[in-house]
Amino acid sequence: MKDIVKTLTEYVKIETVKSDPEVNAPFGKKIREGLDYILSLAKSFGLTVRDIDGYAGEIEYGTGQEVIGILTHNDVVPLGDGWTHEQGEVFEGNLYGRGTVDDKGPTLAVLYALKQIKDEGIKLNKTLRLIVGCDEESGSECMKHYISLDRMPEIGFSPDSDFPLISCEKTILQLKAYIPMDKFWSDNVLELKAGLRPNMVPAKAEFKIKKSILPEYYSELVDKHKAQTSEDKDILNLKFSGVSAHGSTPEEGENAVWKVFEFLTDIGAWGVTKSIKHYLLNEDACKNMGVYIDDEDRSGKQALNVGTANYNKDYNTLELALDFRCPIPQDTDTIINRLKDLFKGARFEITHRMPYLYADPESKLVKTLLASYEKFTGQTDSKGIITGGGTYARFLKNGVAFGPTFPGEVAKIHNADECISIESLKKLVDIYKDAMVNLAK
Numbered sequence: 001m002k003d004i005v006k007t008l009t010e011y012v013k014i015e016t017v018k019s020d021p022e023v024n025a026p027f028g029k030k031i032r033e034g035l036d037y038i039l040s041l042a043k044s045f046g047l048t049v050r051d052i053d054g055y056a057g058e059i060e061y062g063t064g065q066e067v068i069g070i071l072t073h074n075d076v077v078p079l080g081d082g083w084t085h086e087q088g089e090v091f092e093g094n095l096y097g098r099g100t101v102d103d104k105g106p107t108l109a110v111l112y113a114l115k116q117i118k119d120e121g122i123k124l125n126k127t128l129r130l131i132v133g134c135d136e137e138s139g140s141e142c143m144k145h146y147i148s149l150d151r152m153p154e155i156g157f158s159p160d161s162d163f164p165l166i167s168c169e170k171t172i173l174q175l176k177a178y179i180p181m182d183k184f185w186s187d188n189v190l191e192l193k194a195g196l197r198p199n200m201v202p203a204k205a206e207f208k209i210k211k212s213i214l215p216e217y218y219s220e221l222v223d224k225h226k227a228q229t230s231e232d233k234d235i236l237n238l239k240f241s242g243v244s245a246h247g248s249t250p251e252e253g254e255n256a257v258w259k260v261f262e263f264l265t266d267i268g269a270w271g272v273t274k275s276i277k278h279y280l281l282n283e284d285a286c287k288n289m290g291v292y293i294d295d296e297d298r299s300g301k302q303a304l305n306v307g308t309a310n311y312n313k314d315y316n317t318l319e320l321a322l323d324f325r326c327p328i329p330q331d332t333d334t335i336i337n338r339l340k341d342l343f344k345g346a347r348f349e350i351t352h353r354m355p356y357l358y359a360d361p362e363s364k365l366v367k368t369l370l371a372s373y374e375k376f377t378g379q380t381d382s383k384g385i386i387t388g389g390g391t392y393a394r395f396l397k398n399g400v401a402f403g404p405t406f407p408g409e410v411a412k413i414h415n416a417d418e419c420i421s422i423e424s425l426k427k428l429v430d431i432y433k434d435a436m437v438n439l440a441k
């Protein structure tokens with residue numbers, strides 16, 4: 001039998017990036033090839049396999065009526081630039097390659113754990129089912145299809161995040177705001193363009209304004225905000241820089257759009273400009289809006305990221321992508337109604353809304369998983385993590401994200417040189433085996 005390092009090396013070399021659909025390959029040829037690789041390996045281990053129309057694969061052990069689901073995925077994001085290691089290269093105890101952590105390594109770890117359970121003939125009362133999705137990175141169409149077939153188990157975990165485990169995933173509310181601007185904008189502003197996606201803190205903002213409106217001391221303000229400038233006749237072009245971060249943790253970044261609005265209020269803009277700055281573009285925005293909640297240890301704090309900003313000159317309207325991550329007690333309609341009150345005449349369109357996921361720390365699921373984690377790491381008193389992000393576990397009815405990244409590890413998920421330590425990979429097999437056996441007893 002090939003060991004897990006060998007198979008992971010082979011598996012990451014199949015570049016399972018989404019492409020045009022083909023017959024029995026709804027997410028393209030390479031994802032199909034990766035799914036076939038996993039299913040045939042599982043078959044060679046003597047496990048029961050099922051191909052769910054190319055959307056997902058099922059690998060089962062046991063015959064119990066009740067099913068424990070373990071949800072992983074076979075697709076990856078594109079390689080991108082900047083790699084200093086080959087795909088599948090082993091260097092100083094780490095295995096490099098796209099998907100080693102997200103999520104091919106964990107997929108194989110669960111598969112090898114299932115093989116061990118089978119080979120040792122461990123008696124279980126419940127069936128263990130590894131579900132390998134094929135579209136996690138681009139919209140999770142795989143799980144929408146899977147759920148439509150009514151096959152999703154009631155309970156389980158997803159090795160697609162961090163250890164010890166994710167106990168709460170906040171409610172996500174993403175809105176597109178269309179805010180009518182005033183005469184200051186129609187007379188003086190020519191362009192504002194920033195951001196790529198709602199769930200990213202924009203690191204750059206481009207802004208064009210007429211020089212005639214600027215005070216004499218404006219160059220001091222340019223220096224204060226460290227903006228780069230160039231001039232086009234009577235127009236000043238400004239480029240503001242910030243620091244990108246995930247939209248669920250805006251406090252880890254520096255929003256370039258905030259700087260545009262600081263600059264504008266510094267030069268004396270008021271009215272709607274000031275309102276946008278006060279209610280949407282600063283660290284106390286949610287407090288200023290009156291929708292701030294801190295649910296502390298259970299589900300954390302209210303957060304807001306303004307991910308994109310585009311000024312539509314023709315309609316004198318500012319379009320903003322708002323990304324709210326809300327603790328459990330928050331009612332998302334309250335946020336929307338408050339925004340409508342604060343910005344009269346503005347339009348707010350819901351682009352994404354996903355309810356929170358919460359696991360009771362006293363539940364059997366959480367206690368069992370944490371016990372397995374502690375058994376193989378020597379950790380004690382481990383607690384669930386609160387995240388504003390949405391993990392794959394949200395597709396389980398009663399599930400949590402559990403590993404694969406250990407505290408302190410830098411996994412470089414979605415970045416160049418993604419890698420997993422071989423020691424960690426082997427530890428994953430032990431932890432997942434122990435957890436699955438105890439959940440299925």
Ligand SMILES: [Zn+2]
Binds near residue numbers: 103136160
């Ligand atoms: Zn993933």
